[in-house]
Amino acid sequence: MVRPTLKDIAARAGYSISTVSYALNEKSTLPLSDKTKSTIRRIAREMGYVPNGLARSLQAGSSHTIGVLLDKPLTTPRYAAIVQGLSEGLTERGLHLALLHKAPAARWIEAVRGYQLDGLIFIGHDDHEVPVELAGLVTKHGVPFVALDCGAFDEERGYSTVDFDYGAGVEMLMTELEGRGIRSVYYLRPDLVSRAERIRERAVLSALGERPDIGLRVVPTGIDAQVLRRVDEDRDQQSAYAQELLGRVERALEKDDADPARTALLCSWGADVEVVYQVAQRHDSRFTVAALASGTLTVGLWPNLVYSKLPLEEAGRECARLIVAQSGPGKEHERLLLKPELDPGQPAGTNS
Template sequence: MTRPTSRDVARRAGVSQATVSLVLGDKWRGRVSERTAEQVRHAATELGYRPNLAARSLRLGSTRTALLVVPALTNEFFARVYTGAAQIAAEHGFSVVLYLSPDGTGPARNPFASASAALDGVIASSMAADALAAISGAGTELPLVMLDSDPTTGGAAAFVNLALADGTRQATEHLLGLGHRSFLHLASAVDSWTFDVRARALTEALGPHTRLRTVRSALDVPAATAAMETALSGPGPHPTAVICDDDILAVGACKAARRLGLRIPEDLSVTGFDDLALATAVEPELTTVSLPAEHVGRQGMSALLAVLDGQTWTAPDIPVHLVVRGSTAPPPTP
């Protein structure tokens, strides 16, 4: 079967090949009408037309490829970020390649020295300052979009962030409203801006006459379980509520509580962050802050496309919301 060409699309849509190139190259705005653009897209879909991206790259000096730098796809959140980015990329004839941190968590190593020549831009999460410097050190001027990163540091063409502080406030106010006054913060041991934001927001949201203790853990269930067992077995007043930086940590907190004979939520309330699939796989189901990960990926790719088109990208933080389930309740009666 002969592969359809842009000439076939033009003939089907009743337009010129130049118009087809404008529409399928996403350069049509201000040049052709929305109706004509839709006719071209419909004709291309009917014919099963796919542009020859390799030939187009040679003509335009562009590979139409974005690099997504994330810690690990074993974390469901980042897998969903990739899904969102890939959706927007496909709509614009782009592809997304992945660069994963060898350690699985924390800042990624420098991927730019070998890959920069084959990329149009970078979307990066949890990027360290030395990796940012590597972009300029590699002698390139790749557009960079940062996800979940401190916008005051600069060094990027655009930032896409979640309303993390608001999510922490929602979880804290929920627990305060239930009557809790003794808190434990099960914090991620990863040194990252995103977790610093949550810690500051927690401190600010707690009112007077409350107690807060912080315990750090690696981002895995066994480590979180061990950290919580130690914290809950020690002397002194024990918390009635545990606020976790991540759903994985929250699952570890619940396991530790059960091992020590504590009931969730009758003896101890637990909240998570992310709303991963495991939040509803545990019993009781986890009260957690839901993060729209796919929307983060979509907005990250949209921001990169805008930058590549010479536009300035600005957008408010992406809203998040607390999902109240069975792991939180009023504190036990003394």
């Protein structure tokens, strides 16, 4: 199908191309008679003319599109929730979202400077933070930019940042477990030594240090950077990791003689929750399963399940708000630290 052009409309209407362009531009200040404008617009409709959005964006200096730099699969609930919040926040502001693939930093900076994008949002994870080259180009060219989950809440940066208060989430969850009468915690800790994991581990040890009546047992989950990479790329590897984790938790519970009614299995990763819950239920339904990030199970449907939930969708919406603010006059860089929310569910034997 051939799209009609301004030249085609001009030929049928008997006007110059420039007159047709002025007549179809709602913001044009060139004086044209109402008859001329209505004739040209009628012919354009009859011919099925659609304005060239890219050309208009270049003329206006805006693409109404924000580029999102994320190198994790959207099949992971954590990143799907963030992108969902981003999409909603941008849509509310009349903007679109474009997921960007890996490429040199200069390519995306030039895309913003060339009006193909209006700004960039970088989604970090583990120890994957804003690359030095990208941060330098953002600062140099004043590109609207927001970084999420890069651990920059206590540092001055040349752009706005949004981070999660992992420590507050640990304290919140430990207070809940203590109130439930928990006296033993199995800490399912990844072998991945990342910034977020370091924060969570320190917070767990600190919280239990203040609660001497609660004992701690660390159970490594076996996932490190190399295993994580394979799990992200291959579903078969996801199943293999789940089986490995299941075996580790099984062996830990069989070795000890813990009181299920006073014991919690604490998952650092939401992705581990379903496997750990399965093992706990197999041994004794009185075990509590707790997580420092939400998983795929709904607490209202699974007794003795409790989450310290990261505000993932809220983080996405805040990034949308901040990227718009970065594009306006008199912009100021904000550093947000979002606290998790407790999702306590229902202890076994209680009514909803």
